[in-house]
Amino acid sequence: MGRVLLDITMSLDGFVTGPGADLAHGLGIGGEPLHDWLSGGDAADQEAFALTMTDIGAVLMGRRTFDVIDGPQGWNADATSAERPAIFVVTSNPPSRVRMDGWFEFVTDGLRPALKLARDAAGAKDVMIMGGGHLCRQYLYAGLVDELRIHVAPIVLGDGTPLFERTRLTPIRLTLRDAVGTPNATHLTYAVTPQEP
Secondary structure, eight states: OOOOOEEEEETTTTHHHHHTTTSTTTTTOOOOOGEEEEEEEGGHHHHHHHTTTEEEEEEEEEEEHHHHHTTTTSOOOOOOGGGGEEEEEESOOOOOOOOOSEEEEEOSSSSSHHOOOOOOOHHSSSEEEEEEEHHHHHHHHHTOSSSEEEEEOOOOOSSSSSSSOOOOOOOOOEEEEEEOSSSSOOOEEEEEEHHHH
16 A cells, blocks of 8 residues: 655745635635746756656545636646546535546545545555645644655745644644755655554
């Protein structure tokens, strides 16, 4: 069985989008620089991006992330099923129509059932939680993440969708595994210490 990875980009002040994220502004107003590292041409950034898709057998995402990806400015629908992992959307409200039909499976009964489906689909490969911030936070706080990969963009957004929020949960201990800095992002990889029962 593979690992459960949480992989996401955030601003220095902890936001994964700017304010006003919607179908027209997937990263929110002023949030586009979050992903500059994806197209900056730096070899270390390219390596970090390649790592995000290495040995990934299934992807988990939330409904808002799906809405942006499946929207008119979202992903290109040309990739074949052999070129992409299984994608599970965790939601209480599946859409009535899907632009990229056949790409997504909608899971309405919660985090753990969605993770089980993703693990079954991934087999020996890893499961990646890719967003949005709310879903990532839920999986992390539930103790279901093995590795946390954060790409910290050199921008302070001041508002938007937070990756973390105040909680009364037991602190989550992390062990730094790797840190690579470029002008476009600092790529941090942490092992998540299993929480005490």
